[in-house]
């Protein structure tokens with residue numbers, strides 16, 4: 001398959017983790033005989049410095065002309081601490097999501113058997129967790145009208161949703177649930193918000209076309225509690241933009257590190273794949289950022305194009321790095337492996353899918369491996 005992939009490395013550790021995904025995609029090309037054409041473009045703080053805007057027209061054009069976008073990270077502390085900043089790096093990502101029509105953000109939350117200890121939650125609570133969040137991505141309070149009075153003493157952000165915006169992502173979420181454990185939970189705040197009541201109405205109606213899927217509802221405050229009390233109760237969670245942003249970071253605690261969580265953002269015509277973590281500026285250039293979330297996002301890219309065997313090879317290589325302890329320090333204290341080495345290890349194991357000669361599950365203790 002020939003795929004045109006736009007690479008938007010962005011800020012902070014974005015370039016470092018994205019480089020590991022490219023290594024892995026190169027390994028996939030070599031092993032499965034595909035051709036991926038990569039083109040890079042600036043976005044975020046780097047683009048503001050260079051072009052005065054977080055999303056230059058040329059970047060948007062490249063994304064529109066590509067089959068998929070692989071995204072690194074966005075954000076820079078110099079803007080976070082300046083409430084008066086007129087342009088912000090994050091605007092680049094938000095504008096891009098809107099311009100590409102990426103209305104559904106899909107975030108799988110899984111516990112990994114070898115990382116149960118990394119979560120502050122009890123093993124018995126998280127072991128076996130496997131759910132996916134369908135977060136609406138181009139509507140709600142993120143994109144509603146913003147107001148600030150002249151004195152700068154009063155501000156508001158409008159949360160607005162149309163039936164059409166709700167229904168297109170609801171269909172995707174119900175279809176996903178149909179292929180999984182057949183349960184869909186709508187997370188909202190229908191006891192307070194009019195927009196949430198519209199979500200309930202529309203989702204309930206759409207649910208009638210998916211009789212095999214059990215539909216239930218949770219208020220977001222309760223959902224925030226349930227996700228850490230009993231995450232195994234969930235299969236597909238459907239929710240609006242802001243609630244999805246918040247509960248997906250919460251969900252990452254189950255996996256043991258936010259550095260593991262991948263996501264896909266899809267629309268009618270475009271698709272973008274990005275780790276859910278931020279730009280982690282403290283780690284920039286230190287070769288310590290976990291590249292796995294980015295690599296798993298690349299696996300989601302492959303799945304999006306039906307390259308399931310290829311995606312499986314990537315995930316299997318990631319599993320191997322976790323099992324062998326070839327991981328960055330967020331997953332194993334004092335790990336001697338950096339971002340680059342973990343990327344190399346995973347890419348190598350994609351090429352040599354069956355090559356288990358160097359490894360022996362029984363004989364190599366976690367952390368003692370000297371394979372690289």
Ligand code: IPM
Nearest residue numbers: 074075090093094245276278
């Ligand atoms: C995310 C991020 C973004 C969001 C930021 C960087 C604008 O937190 O993708 O979850 O809020 O959507």
Ligand code: MG
Nearest residue numbers: 245246249276
């Ligand atoms: Mg977020």
